[in-house]
Amino acid sequence: MRCIFCKNPSSSSKSVEHVIPESLGNKRHVLPRGIVCDGCNNYFSRKVEKPFLDLPAVRQLRFHQDLESKRGNIPPLSGLITPDIPVLLTRYPKYDFTSAQVSEPDLAKILQAKEVTMMFPLVVDLTGTPIVSRFLAKIALEAIALRLVEFPKGIAYLCDEVQLDVLRDHARKGYTNHWPVHVRTIYHQDGKTFGPNGNAEQIVHEFDFLVSDQGEWFFVLAIFGVEFTINLGGPEISGYRHWLEQTGGISPLYTDRYGGLAAMPK
């Protein structure tokens, strides 16, 4: 057995790999031990997943959705109280309680104020953040592995497919400086507002593959309504924009006209 990232023998590896970090609520999509070796697993958790989870936009999401880290913590959130008093909010989901921490002189100011408003910094644009594309490249390759995991030949193919090496190396080493990713919100983080049945249940995360008419492969992932798309073939996203224009902007997660790994050689 070989690791799908470094291609080294991995039969003695002991850790299972969470395709999406546990800190984002994933308990379902897990690869058995050896598909990703212990070395790569450890590296990704320190150098790719942690920086992604620490992005201001992602910390805000974890705060609002009560997403606990593996250690059971929710990252505190910094904000401002009318208009310039810094505040640190900490969530205690077990007690459904949020504490707000301000300095003593600031507390006096707040108590005197007629009106108190809480403000949070605007979520930064995730598109231009290099760690996002490495995070997605890692998940994309693992999502393919998840579909092939029942077929040893499929996993061997995944290790040997040179067309996936650019993506693989980007996840492993960040070789490509700028790998554009398409990011947009497709439904509110508390529930989905459009979908096949128009139902509003909360979707934590979902993913699928899209093959365009031009034969480009895309991986599409939604985390709490934020859709991320990466081209599996290389650092180019115009094909996805083109696809969106042609299909009226519907998310590939909600159309079964395309996608699926049926077309991939086994």
Ligand SMILES: [Zn+2]
């Ligand atoms: Zn490895």
